[in-house]
Amino acid sequence: MIKIRDLKIRLGKKQVLNGVDLDIPTGKTVVVMGRSGTGKSVLFKNIIGLMHPDSGSIEVDGQEVVGIPEKELNEVRKRFGVLFQSGALFDSMTVGENVGLPLREHTKLPDAEIRKRVADRLEWVGLKGVEAMKPASLSGGMRKRVGLARAIAMDPAYILYDEPTTGLDPIMSDVINRLIRSLQERIGVTSIVVTHDMNSAYHVADEMALLNEGRVVFTGTPDEARSTSDPIVRQFIEGSSEGPIKPL
Amino acid sequence: MTEWLEDGYDYLRDKMLDGIAEVGRIAMLVGDTFRKLGRGLRSFGLIVDQMDHIGVQSLMLVFIVSLFTGAVAAVQAGYQFANVVPLKFIGSVILRSVIIELGPVLTALIVGGRVGASIAAELGTMRVTEQIDALDAMAINPVRYLVVPRVIAALVMLPVLTIMANTIAIVGGWIVCLTTLDVSTHTYVTSMKTFFFMKDLWSGLIKAFFFGGIIAWMGCYYGFRTEGGAEGVGIATTRAVVSSCVLVLISDYVLANVLFRFIFTP
Numbered sequence: 001m002i003k004i005r006d007l008k009i010r011l012g013k014k015q016v017l018n019g020v021d022l023d024i025p026t027g028k029t030v031v032v033m034g035r036s037g038t039g040k041s042v043l044f045k046n047i048i049g050l051m052h053p054d055s056g057s058i059e060v061d062g063q064e065v066v067g068i069p070e071k072e073l074n075e076v077r078k079r080f081g082v083l084f085q086s087g088a089l090f091d092s093m094t095v096g097e098n099v100g101l102p103l104r105e106h107t108k109l110p111d112a113e114i115r116k117r118v119a120d121r122l123e124w125v126g127l128k129g130v131e132a133m134k135p136a137s138l139s140g141g142m143r144k145r146v147g148l149a150r151a152i153a154m155d156p157a158y159i160l161y162d163e164p165t166t167g168l169d170p171i172m173s174d175v176i177n178r179l180i181r182s183l184q185e186r187i188g189v190t191s192i193v194v195t196h197d198m199n200s201a202y203h204v205a206d207e208m209a210l211l212n213e214g215r216v217v218f219t220g221t222p223d224e225a226r227s228t229s230d231p232i233v234r235q236f237i238e239g240s241s242e243g244p245i246k247p248l
Numbered sequence: 249m250t251e252w253l254e255d256g257y258d259y260l261r262d263k264m265l266d267g268i269a270e271v272g273r274i275a276m277l278v279g280d281t282f283r284k285l286g287r288g289l290r291s292f293g294l295i296v297d298q299m300d301h302i303g304v305q306s307l308m309l310v311f312i313v314s315l316f317t318g319a320v321a322a323v324q325a326g327y328q329f330a331n332v333v334p335l336k337f338i339g340s341v342i343l344r345s346v347i348i349e350l351g352p353v354l355t356a357l358i359v360g361g362r363v364g365a366s367i368a369a370e371l372g373t374m375r376v377t378e379q380i381d382a383l384d385a386m387a388i389n390p391v392r393y394l395v396v397p398r399v400i401a402a403l404v405m406l407p408v409l410t411i412m413a414n415t416i417a418i419v420g421g422w423i424v425c426l427t428t429l430d431v432s433t434h435t436y437v438t439s440m441k442t443f444f445f446m447k448d449l450w451s452g453l454i455k456a457f458f459f460g461g462i463i464a465w466m467g468c469y470y471g472f473r474t475e476g477g478a479e480g481v482g483i484a485t486t487r488a489v490v491s492s493c494v495l496v497l498i499s500d501y502v503l504a505n506v507l508f509r510f511i512f513t514p
């Protein structure tokens with residue numbers, strides 16, 4: 001369970017998050033939607049302590065994580081798998097080394113065991129046998145899937161996905177959507193998915209949250225989102241430029 | 249007119265505060281490196297990789313530069329000695345100027361250009377493509393994983409490269425002596441032997457050790473602080489090279505004073 005309360009952060013001249021409240025119940029997948037530039041990635045970075053909020057609180061399994069020392073923060077981080085928007089693969093390493101890195105750093109598993117686990121995770125994301133390739137020679141979609149394989153290498157309790165399907169073809173998007181669902185079913189993982197791909201959002205969400213102007217303005221199930229009369233939500237899910245959210 | 253003055257004052261004050269803050273942040277990175285030293289030392293493979301990158305791959309460049317440094321030192325000495333000092337002293341002059349100053353400083357400047365730039369560019373790219381964030385998110389401390397191996401490798405490799413540079417520069421000087429100055433090998437070697445002091449060699453190597461730290465830390469610092477895409481990486485690279493070269497020369501002056509006044513007193 002992750003509990004976010006009154007989270008505020010100012011970056012440069014912009015109040016990016018202005019009192020975010022959000023609950024992510026254990027075992028559920030919560031999709032955070034919002035326009036480009038509303039601070040979805042910033043929220044995501046606050047949760048794993050890559051950015052520090054000006055005020056507010058984030059609790060993971062009842063433990064406050066804002067402002068705790070690095071040692072404790074790292075213990076919390078080990079329970080998280082993180083998929084970055086750009087994949088964030090280490091380009092000095094091969095795909096296999098990328099996926100195996102958290103295992104080599106945090107476990108005492110023998111090499112053979114690590115190789116097996118790496119092959120296994122790559123198979124989950126539909127990339128069997130690419131261990132020896134360098135990230136630079138992969139397509140954008142493949143990079144994202146390798147990033148996902150790395151995120152799930154340690155069997156995390158939480159997975160944060162930053163736009164897992166943007167830049168993928170429709171078929172691969174569906175593969176990723178199913179994967180997100182099956183991870184939830186298979187290892188009972190709790191997920192936060194940041195996206196503006198509505199299709200993917202409906203597919204994976206137990207709950208949806210809409211971020212607008214630094215606040216969560218709507219939370220509800222996909223069905224509630226479809227049937228709500230809230231004009232902001234309506235405009236967003238219909239993808240219209242007319243309405244309370246001003247383009248620009 | 250007064251407005252113009254006030255703007256100027258504000259500008260200078262901001263610049264100065266920025267400078268102080270920068271020094272503070274660099275000191276924090278250095279402190280962090282020492283704190284992570286213990287765990288960082290255990291990642292032996294990473295250190296070896298960096299030693300190869302910083303040391304072995306700089307060999308060719310160091311070789312060429314030092315060969316010509318020694319040669320130029322000999323030509324210059326020959327010219328300045330003419331009719332003033334007997335040429336039989338040329339060996340010692342070359343030896344001492346090389347091991348005290350030319351070897352360590354020139355090695356540091358060229359390695360600073362080559363390695364400082366590549367460290368800053370690599371870490372800068374890692375910063376802007378979120379790879380450093382990814383390390384943090386995986387609970388792998390980036391200072392431990394990226395900075396410690398580079399700093400250790402540079403601290404070890406700079407003195408090693410300097411010893412190499414010294415040797416080759418002396419050979420370069422010897423070639424010039426034989427071919428154009430009419431000084432025999434025997435004269436050259438005897439003069440080197442007579443005026444060789446161990447403390448000269450040590451002072452050069454101690455300096456090289458400090459220069460290694462400067463190069464690696466500057467590269468890492470500017471790499472880590474990179475922001476804003478490819479342009480930012482370019483800026484970080486330039487800053488790393490310029491600052492490490494300037495700091496090498498300044499610290500050379502400071503170290504020369506400290507070493508020869510207080511430690512290796514005449």
Ligand SMILES: Nc1ncnc2c1ncn2[C@@H]1O[C@H](COP(=O)(O)OP(=O)(O)OP(=O)(O)O)[C@@H](O)[C@H]1O
Binds near residue numbers: 011039040042196
């Ligand atoms: N390090 C930073 N320094 C200053 N401003 C920042 C920084 N990171 C993000 N911002 C600003 O915060 C706002 C939100 O950025 P963020 O990356 O979270 O958007 P996003 O919702 O993830 O958008 P997208 O869907 O395009 O990824 C933007 O206006 C951005 O300019």
Ligand SMILES: [Mg+2]
Binds near residue numbers: 162
């Ligand atoms: Mg984003």
